[in-house]
Amino acid sequence: MSMTLDRPTLDSKTPEGPLADKWDNFKANEKLVNPANKRKFKVIVVGTGLAGASAAATLAELGYQVDAFTFHDSPRRAHSIAAQGGINAAKNYRGDGDSVHRLFYDTIKGGDFRSRESNVHRLAQVSVNIIDQMVAQGVPFAREYGGMLDNRSFGGAQVSRTFYARGQTGQQLLLGAYQQLARQIGIGNVRLFNRTELVDVVNIDGRCAGIVVRDLMTGEVSSHSAHAVVLATGGYGNVFFLSTNAMACNVTAAWRAHRRGALFANPCYTQIHPTCIPQSDDFQSKLTLMSESLRNDGRVWVPTMAGDTRAPQDIPESDRDYYLERLYPSFGNLAPRDISSRAAKRAIDSGQGVGPKQNGVYLDFADAIGRLGRNVVAERYGNLFDMYERITGENPYETPMRIYPASHYTMGGLWVDYELMTTIPGLYAAGEANFSDHGANRLGASALMQGLADGYFVLPYTISNYLSQWLNKSIPDTSHPEFARVEAEARDRYHRLASIGGTRSPDYFHRELGKIIWDYCGMERTEAGLDKALSEIPALYEEFSKDLRVTGGEDGLNQTLEKAGRVEDFFELGMLMCRDALEREESCGGHFRAEHQTEDGEALRDDENFAHVSAWEWTGDATQPTLHKEPLAYEEVGFQTRSYK
Amino acid sequence: MSGTLKNLTLKIWRQAGPSDAGRFDTHVIDEITDEASFLEMLDILNERLVESGEDAVVFDHDCREGICGTCSLMINGQAHGPERATATCQLHMRKFSSGDTIVIEPWRASAFPIVRDLMVDRSAFDRIVESGGFITAATGGAPDANLTPIPKPVADAAMDAAQCIGCGACVAACPNGAANLFTGAKVTHLNLLPQGQAERYQRVENMVETMDDHFGGPAPTTVSVRRPARRRSRSM
Numbered sequence: 019m020s021m022t023l024d025r026p027t028l029d030s031k032t033p034e035g036p037l038a039d040k041w042d043n044f045k046a047n048e049k050l051v052n053p054a055n056k057r058k059f060k061v062i063v064v065g066t067g068l069a070g071a072s073a074a075a076t077l078a079e080l081g082y083q084v085d086a087f088t089f090h091d092s093p094r095r096a097h098s099i100a101a102q103g104g105i106n107a108a109k110n111y112r113g114d115g116d117s118v119h120r121l122f123y124d125t126i127k128g129g130d131f132r133s134r135e136s137n138v139h140r141l142a143q144v145s146v147n148i149i150d151q152m153v154a155q156g157v158p159f160a161r162e163y164g165g166m167l168d169n170r171s172f173g174g175a176q177v178s179r180t181f182y183a184r185g186q187t188g189q190q191l192l193l194g195a196y197q198q199l200a201r202q203i204g205i206g207n208v209r210l211f212n213r214t215e216l217v218d219v220v221n222i223d224g225r226c227a228g229i230v231v232r233d234l235m236t237g238e239v240s241s242h243s244a245h246a247v248v249l250a251t252g253g254y255g256n257v258f259f260l261s262t263n264a265m266a267c268n269v270t271a272a273w274r275a276h277r278r279g280a281l282f283a284n285p286c287y288t289q290i291h292p293t294c295i296p297q298s299d300d301f302q303s304k305l306t307l308m309s310e311s312l313r314n315d316g317r318v319w320v321p322t323m324a325g326d327t328r329a330p331q332d333i334p335e336s337d338r339d340y341y342l343e344r345l346y347p348s349f350g351n352l353a354p355r356d357i358s359s360r361a362a363k364r365a366i367d368s369g370q371g372v373g374p375k376q377n378g379v380y381l382d383f384a385d386a387i388g389r390l391g392r393n394v395v396a397e398r399y400g401n402l403f404d405m406y407e408r409i410t411g412e413n414p415y416e417t418p419m420r421i422y423p424a425s426h427y428t429m430g431g432l433w434v435d436y437e438l439m440t441t442i443p444g445l446y447a448a449g450e451a452n453f454s455d456h457g458a459n460r461l462g463a464s465a466l467m468q469g470l471a472d473g474y475f476v477l478p479y480t481i482s483n484y485l486s487q488w489l490n491k492s493i494p495d496t497s498h499p500e501f502a503r504v505e506a507e508a509r510d511r512y513h514r515l516a517s518i519g520g521t522r523s524p525d526y527f528h529r530e531l532g533k534i535i536w537d538y539c540g541m542e543r544t545e546a547g548l549d550k551a552l553s554e555i556p557a558l559y560e561e562f563s564k565d566l567r568v569t570g571g572e573d574g575l576n577q578t579l580e581k582a583g584r585v586e587d588f589f590e591l592g593m594l595m596c597r598d599a600l601e602r603e604e605s606c607g608g609h610f611r612a613e614h615q616t617e618d619g620e621a622l623r624d625d626e627n628f629a630h631v632s633a634w635e636w637t638g639d640a641t642q643p644t645l646h647k648e649p650l651a652y653e654e655v656g657f658q659t660r661s662y663k
Numbered sequence: 664m665s666g667t668l669k670n671l672t673l674k675i676w677r678q679a680g681p682s683d684a685g686r687f688d689t690h691v692i693d694e695i696t697d698e699a700s701f702l703e704m705l706d707i708l709n710e711r712l713v714e715s716g717e718d719a720v721v722f723d724h725d726c727r728e729g730i731c732g733t734c735s736l737m738i739n740g741q742a743h744g745p746e747r748a749t750a751t752c753q754l755h756m757r758k759f760s761s762g763d764t765i766v767i768e769p770w771r772a773s774a775f776p777i778v779r780d781l782m783v784d785r786s787a788f789d790r791i792v793e794s795g796g797f798i799t800a801a802t803g804g805a806p807d808a809n810l811t812p813i814p815k816p817v818a819d820a821a822m823d824a825a826q827c828i829g830c831g832a833c834v835a836a837c838p839n840g841a842a843n844l845f846t847g848a849k850v851t852h853l854n855l856l857p858q859g860q861a862e863r864y865q866r867v868e869n870m871v872e873t874m875d876d877h878f879g880g881p882a883p884t885t886v887s888v889r890r891p892a893r894r895r896s897r898s899m
């Protein structure tokens with residue numbers, strides 16, 4: 019049938035040539051669309067975070083007709099706004115030995131040799147352009163007194179390559195990209211559909227022909243066709259219910275594309291961030307990140323003795339365990355996230371946790387305040403300290419912060435080739451939504467870099483390679499019956515969710531699902547636990563299908579119904595995550611299988627059997643996905659054991 | 664550290680749509696902890712409402728970290744409630760006492776029509792930015808970022824202004840519903856920077872004109888044109 023896609027193939031389309039020349043070779047050989055012809059093409063961009071806003075603005079500048087969609091009221095609200103710490107770039111302004119190669123290598127190593135070498139190298143190459151671009155747009159990055167850009171260090175690197183704007187780097191970068199987009203909207207090159215949610219993807223004749231959306235204000239479901247569609251819809255960290263992600267972050271767009279044929283890669287690679295404010299009660303709906311940049315000056319410790327309830331000031335140095343400095347002397351408090359998170363979990367599991375629920379470790383600034391003075395510390399982290407105090411009622415200038423790991427970022431996502439195209443021709447994925455460049459663990463300050471790289475410097479080039487073949491050919495518009503069919507399915511789905519008439523809210527099910535995933539597919543995974551999750555999730559989903567209650571009807575604005583649809587997609591994704599984690603019989607980066615560890619408790623990779631991307635195909639049954647493998651090879655660096663000792 | 668559990672009376676504005684007259688509904692909510700945030704308290708209320716068959720209270724929110732500018736509540740007549748430089752989502756229940764009655768309303772400003780209950784439409788802010796709140800810098804071809812040094816005090820002042828979260832509290836708090844603080848913050852941010860110089864006059868004229876089309880004004884606009892407000896925006 020014409021609606022179905024060919025069996026997916028995993029051709030990464032990596033260009034020929036030595037690693038450092040691949041991107042240039044691609045650009046030299048790709049098919050272009052000449053400027054006058056660009057306006058004949060319509061591109062849909064879903065998501066207006068860093069990746070989506072930068073892609074939409076740039077495509078429009080180039081001359082394409084762009085329709086941009088976001089469920090937010092304004093592009094400026096995207097979750098990217100919340101990024102605090104900074105953005106990496108291989109500028110080597112410090113002269114401390116940084117280079118494209120070093121950023122490339124750090125990213126490959128940080129990702130525990132589970133990312134695609136060619137993509138990562140390109141990312142490191144374009145990183146330098148991002149900073150130039152953002153400064154030209156007026157992003158007020160931190161400066162030194164001489165007027166030059168300032169840098170800080172982030173985990174997993176021994177150079178200072180992180181650019182920042184106080185504790186609000188994501189805000190300033192997103193506002194920069196939003197302003198570029200706003201300019202294009204103002205001059206009519208981009209049509210913005212705000213408060214509009216993608217609810218399905220439409221394929222016709224083996225290519226993505228458009229999308230079906232729901233207007234969140236009216237509940238109306240409608241279709242939009244285009245030559246190509248870009249999903250820049252963010253990550254799925256909210257599958258854990260409690261996470262540092264914004265409340266509305268969800269997997270629906272990527273998941274709906276997956277159900278229509280886009281393979282989903284490495285779903286079990288999730289990042290648990292070591293420095294979040296610990297949960298304080300059972301009704302909590304959101305966890306707050308304390309930027310990793312704090313680890314530049316804060317020292318992590320727990321009491322040496324389990325169950326020590328003395329106030330931190332009363333615990334002498336001799337009774338403190340600065341475990342990161344002890345275990346990882348060369349990186350110390352700046353050990354990468356996965357490693358720091360697991361170390362915190364172990365301390366807490368062994369009874370050394372601090373705070374009223376004994377669910378935290380200390381992040382202590384006493385030394386830094388002594389060494390630098392309170393003013394310098396306030397200048398660097400003042401807004402984070404204020405935020406901490408607002409939430410906990412404690413003053414971190416006086417008493418150490420308490421922190422604990424929480425779900426933060428998802429390395430997994432839609433499988434894409436070198437050109438960022440999914441396995442559905444004409445459907446692209448950018449930013450956190452793709453499985454991207456971070457392998458099994460992302461380094462701090464590299465998500466903003468990747469989002470902007472994808473949107474500003476990669477997609478605008480690669481998309482013409484696909485579009486050029488459609489020049490002056492007609493493509494199906496929304497009158498094609500397939501659009502009507504998919505629309506009807508979407509309406510039926512919301513009707514079903516609105517009329518179950520049970521007793522429990524969507525939040526109830528989300529919270530319960532999150533607990534299962536956190537317990538069995540969180541920081542440490544075991545075969546038995548994953549098996550358990552794979553029987554508990556379908557059972558809970560069954561209950562959801564019978565006992566969900568959505569009030570407010572299906573027409574018009576209904577936040578409860580929006581939530582129900584998103585939670586339903588998290589159920590299916592949750593099953594795939596556990597399936598992927600079970601299948602991956604090794605430990606790497608954020609995926610730690612207790613069965614596979616070294617004697618001193620570090621992740622034990624199995625390059626023999628698992629040096630591949632696991633890309634899953636939807637089969638119609640959430641419990642029976644089909645696995646495809648993209649082998650990973652490292653021409654330039656070779657497999658190495660990751661050590662931060 | 665969980666202090667006492669609080670019982671509260673909430674008077675919440677409910678309005679079916681832009682043309683509905685609207686009214687206050689009273690809800691009594693109990694067992695709220697000090698640690699709960701204000702919006703978590705509303706989450707708890709909503710979960711109880713839904714599970715008892717009633718419609719949830721519609722309100723806007725997302726990041727819950729005081730940065731996205733989505734949350735927007737008038738709490739006891741104050742935009743974002745009683746705590747200084749704190750957005751609604753960062754307000755915690757330790758600021759309230761058991762037995763308190765809390766009045767919760769949407770932003771009220773003619774430029775921000777009420778969509779439903781506590782949710783308003785702030786897209787007039789986007790119109791202002793679209794008309795000039797940017798530096799024209801097409802992608803690619805930007806010079807090296809350190810080519811133009813920017814003195815730290817200038818960069819810091821630009822950053823102070825750039826921190827505006829676009830929440831609209833200033834409009835809601837102003838008796839005239841003016842958007843001068845929002846517009847002034849963006850103008851200040853961009854006009855202070857060397858990169859923003861080429862468009863500085865045009866930017867201000869365009870943004871102020873759009874602002875005047877949508878919002879009330881506390882002062883003659885010519886004042887804003889010549890001396891864009893240089894204030895420290897809400898820093899979160």
Ligand SMILES: Cc1cc2nc3c(=O)[nH]c(=O)nc-3n(C[C@H](O)[C@H](O)[C@H](O)COP(=O)(O)OP(=O)(O)OC[C@H]3O[C@@H](n4cnc5c(N)ncnc54)[C@H](O)[C@@H]3O)c2cc1C
Nearest residue numbers: 065066067068069098101103104216252449450463465466
């Ligand atoms: C608290 C926090 C701090 C962080 N700090 C840093 C940092 O310091 N440095 C760093 O590099 N990274 C950081 N990150 C990670 C980084 O912020 C994100 O990975 C990145 O911003 C994601 O950008 P994005 O454009 O891919 O997606 P997002 O910014 O999440 O945007 C997603 C967009 O898609 C839209 N959307 C989603 N689904 C749909 C749908 N179905 N229909 C319509 N629209 C849809 C949304 O409306 C939104 O516009 C941080 C993350 C968190 C949680």
Ligand code: SF4
Nearest residue numbers: 827828829830831833
């Ligand atoms: S100026 Fe202040 S109150 Fe007004 S929108 Fe900006 S942050 Fe909100």
Ligand code: FES
Nearest residue numbers: 725727732734752
């Ligand atoms: S929810 Fe983002 S600022 Fe309050």
